[in-house]
Amino acid sequence: MERFRRDLTRLGAVEGRLGIAVSGGPDSVALLWLAQRAFPEHVAAATVDHGLREESAAEAAFVADACAALGVPHTMLKVTVGQGNVQSEARRARYAAMADWLESENLSALLTAHHADDQAETLLMRLNRGSGVEGLAGIRARKLVPGTNIPLLRPLLSWRKNELVAVAVESGIGFISDPSNDNPAFDRVRIREALAENDWLDPVAVAQSAAHLAECEAALTSYADAEWAECVSLTEAGAKYRPAGPSVIRKSVVARILTALGGEPRGGQVADLVAALEAGGKRNVAGVLAEARGDIWNFTREPARRTTN
Numbered sequence: 247m248e249r250f251r252r253d254l255t256r257l258g259a260v261e262g263r264l265g266i267a268v269s270g271g272p273d274s275v276a277l278l279w280l281a282q283r284a285f286p287e288h289v290a291a292a293t294v295d296h297g298l299r300e301e302s303a304a305e306a307a308f309v310a311d312a313c314a315a316l317g318v319p320h321t322m323l324k325v326t327v328g329q330g331n332v333q334s335e336a337r338r339a340r341y342a343a344m345a346d347w348l349e350s351e352n353l354s355a356l357l358t359a360h361h362a363d364d365q366a367e368t369l370l371m372r373l374n375r376g377s378g379v380e381g382l383a384g385i386r387a388r389k390l391v392p393g394t395n396i397p398l399l400r401p402l403l404s405w406r407k408n409e410l411v412a413v414a415v416e417s418g419i420g421f422i423s424d425p426s427n428d429n430p431a432f433d434r435v436r437i438r439e440a441l442a443e444n445d446w447l448d449p450v451a452v453a454q455s456a457a458h459l460a461e462c463e464a465a466l467t468s469y470a471d472a473e474w475a476e477c478v479s480l481t482e483a484g485a486k487y488r489p490a491g492p493s494v495i496r497k498s499v500v501a502r503i504l505t506a507l508g509g510e511p512r513g514g515q516v517a518d519l520v521a522a523l524e525a526g527g528k529r530n531v532a533g534v535l536a537e538a539r540g541d542i543w544n545f546t547r548e549p550a551r552r553t554t555n
Contacts, residue, residue: 250280254357254401257388262354266291267344268313268320270305270422273359275312276413277402281357282316290319292347294340296327305422312419321347333432334510341392348396355397360385363407366449367437369456374437376514378497383463384456403453470498480506484534484546496520500536503545509534 266281268274268291281289293309295302306322313320325339348356365384372381391398402410414421430436441447473491478499485503489496500523501516509532511519519536522529528537533548 247280247284250401251284253404254284254399257399257401258397263288263290263351265344265348265351265353265356266318267356267358268293268309270309270312271359272411272414272421273361273402273407275417275419275421276410277357277359278313278316278318279413279417279419282318287317290321290351290353292321292323292344294343295322295324296336296339308420308422315419321351323347338392345391345394345396348391349394353396355399356391357399357401359402359410360400361402361405361407361410362453363438363441363449365403365453365456366441366447367434369452369459370441371433371437374433375512376517378514378517379459379463379466379494380498380501382456383460384453386460387457403457404450406450466494466498470495470502473499474502478503484544487543487545488541489543493520493524496524500543504532504534507534507545507547 264281264285266274266278266289268278270293278289278291291309291313293306295306310320310322323343325343327339328335344356347353368384369382372384375381385400385403387400387403389398390396430439441449469491473489473495477488477490479486484507487499487503489499491499497516497520500520501511504511504516511532515531519529519531523536523538523543526538528535530536530548534545535548536543536545538544
């Protein structure tokens with residue numbers, strides 16, 4: 247309990263009731279139990295049913311029963327996942343539903359159960375995709391729930407997966423095993439298997455490296471904020487950018503422009519795009535057409551494709 251309280255306190259003072267995201271897996275069950283014991287009567291929980299697996303409704307019901315046994319108010323949030331990348335769209339739908347729940351319940355923060363092994367997997371996965379500093383900063387310990395000013399806190403980033411499983415077992419609540427966590431079709435699962443096979447890799451040390459990179463990314467963000475304010479103009483057609491800073495700042499600004507225009511760049515796409523623009527070229531990335539014209543980079547949304555009957 248003291249370790250959990252200390253880790254949460256490091257993320258800043260939290261007043262009011264805490265919202266806990268609980269899927270029913272061992273990590274989130276451990277978080278639920280720790281939070282309820284550390285802050286009794288100041289915790290509420292929610293489970294998102296994505297409707298992607300037949301078992302999801304039963305799993306949400308399991309969490310509801312567990313919360314009832316602990317005296318924790320529980321809400322089941324049913325969402326519809328949009329087309330496209332399933333994991334990305336599920337995440338978008340999940341956080342949108344959580345945001346509505348947090349605001350309706352007047353909760354002061356959302357806690358999720360991301361841990362050191364998750365952080366190590368994320369960093370290695372992004373290294374394998376050629377991500378920049380922002381991507382390599384990994385899972386942030388503190389940020390905002392998308393679309394809100396409500397803190398999103400990850401107090402378990404220094405905890406190992408096996409520690410949380412032990413806590414979940416000790417709680418006596420039980421937990422659910424998601425078969426997708428063992429599906430090698432997902433990059434994260436393959437990275438997890440590689441970590442397990444190479445015990446000389448220390449997930450806690452890797453997670454600490456991600457935290458150091460997050461500090462570097464925060465400093466670069468301040469520089470990029472100034473570059474955005476001075477060098478970027480948004481127009482009805484798209485955006486114009488007259489780059490002034492070094493390449494690493496240009497990448498951050500270009501990533502923001504793509505996002506502002508509705509794009510979702512992945513992996514090393516931003517770095518490749520900036521290299522092309524610095525060479526005076528043009529490229530289409532994430533549905534945005536970018537072109538260098540002299541010392542100005544122009545960005546426009548890709549025109550909708552015509553369909554024929």
